[in-house]
Amino acid sequence: MADDLLLPPEQRFDAVIKQNQNEDGSELSILNLGPTHPATHGIFQNILLMDGERIMDGEGTVGYIHRAFEKIAENRPFYQITPLTDRMNYCSSPINNMGWWMTVEKALNIEVPKRVQYMRVIIMELARIADHIICNSVLGVDTGALTGFLYVFQYREKIYEIYEEICGARLTTNMGRIGGFERDWSPEVFKRINDFLEEFPKIWSEFENLLVRNRIFMDRTIDVGPISAEKAISYGFTGPNLRAAGIDYDVRVMSPYSSYEDFEFDIPVGKSGDTYDRFCVRNAEVWESLKIIKQAMEKMPEGPYHADVPDYYLPPKEDVYHNMEALIYHFKIVMGEVPVPVTEVYHAVEGGNGELGFYLTTDGSRTPYRLHFRRPCFIYYQAFNDMVRGQMLSDAIATLSSLNVIAGELDA
């Protein structure tokens, strides 16, 4: 069964059509789900072979918003690559930004201060919460519950206000520098994070109560789009989708980066890998993220907000306007005239959807020789056909929604 899933759709579809020929005078039909369908939440197409409402087979077509990020990255210095990472998983762009800075720092052997690591942890966990808010509330929308979505989106807005306070941008944040942050966080940032930590748990448990034991929601999601642990590993699943299948693989615990080893948190796992388990795992992860943020806020060390690396860290903006040296350095760094060793690194962070990896190869020039993004969406989305085969069309929508496929990350 699994083997024939990889065959070209023409061959697979023909076989199914032949099998189902005219048994009762009915015919199979082909349905295009996408490329621009509101339920796909992004631009990608699924060609489904349908027997009435039941999906017999399918084929995914991706690449509609391919923007050649890897090619562009080969022609841009490090600072100009961060905006590209923003646009991959745009629901949690700070994680992508921080992952990229950590990759560069690994290549350049830069040690960042403890305070920066804690700040990064906070911002990454906020981004994870924002990502899971979107996925879970939209799953509610796709199964017919708009209320929860509108309710929790206010708090996504609060997270975006925190981003705004830190870096000035909201969705595509382009946050941070090599070695740290562009400026220290203002008291307003800490106040907003504390407010969020205070208000959000109540809202989130209310949202959970709306859906977790809701009869309609359970009927729509339990045993929908399941995947076994073994298959999930073979398909390259990572992140919440893998954990829903019962494997406790988490990059934050497996290879801790940015001081994640300092914090106490659990890895929530599911059992059957179905839509309901994915929903519950993401729900639980939000609680774990809140726990991590709380600990990081309490233990936040004093110290500098960036590493002392004048070769790579941009000089303060005020100096750039009034000081010749600073202006020269600013220009040099932005244009990539910095010492870069010949090396290669792979660095992975736990993104909203799984292991987000950066494979960077440098040759000593101003741009990467090759930069490959391991995009979790791209890798696990190929399992979609396998998961929805034999299910109803409306189940396919719920499955797609709970996989949290982000077109920007899928296509790069």
Place this chain on the structure above:
Amino acid sequence: MALDQHTLIEKVSDKFGTTVSDFIKIHDILTFEVEADSILEVMAFLRDDTTLRFNFLTDLCGMHFPDAEKSRQFSVVYHMHNWVDNVRIRIKCYLDGDAPEIDSVTSLFLSSNWQERETYDFYGIIFKGHPQLKRILNMDEMVSFPMRKEFPMEDGGRTDKDDRFFGRQTDNYKN
């Protein structure tokens, strides 16, 4: 007992002799080279051996080295991960510049299906035995392989933008 680097190198070299070579630890990942013909066997061994247990294919990507000698102009880089002992390795296969060909590993890891298609799409590397090797992110009608270094990033016919003024050249990799 956690899997250490020496055991790994010993086991792999005992089994495959000279087809595996150039073991080197770069930052935190052990990297080695495998002759392209035996990649399928090596990866199957790494996955199924009871002490090695590299159960997860993390990443697969292509690379292009137009200035290297003919037989080493392309490479496919595999990242594998052993989740039991938490060890990562990187495997490199160098391929011929005129006819880059390598065995597909779709029979071992389902995740390599689209990743190999992507690598074919951007580099033109043929994965022998792949059930459906066609373009994935670019359109089917395309004839070139855009991630090869000779493929310019911007449309060469543009006159409104002179790259020299932006301090960059289309063949930056040479600098």
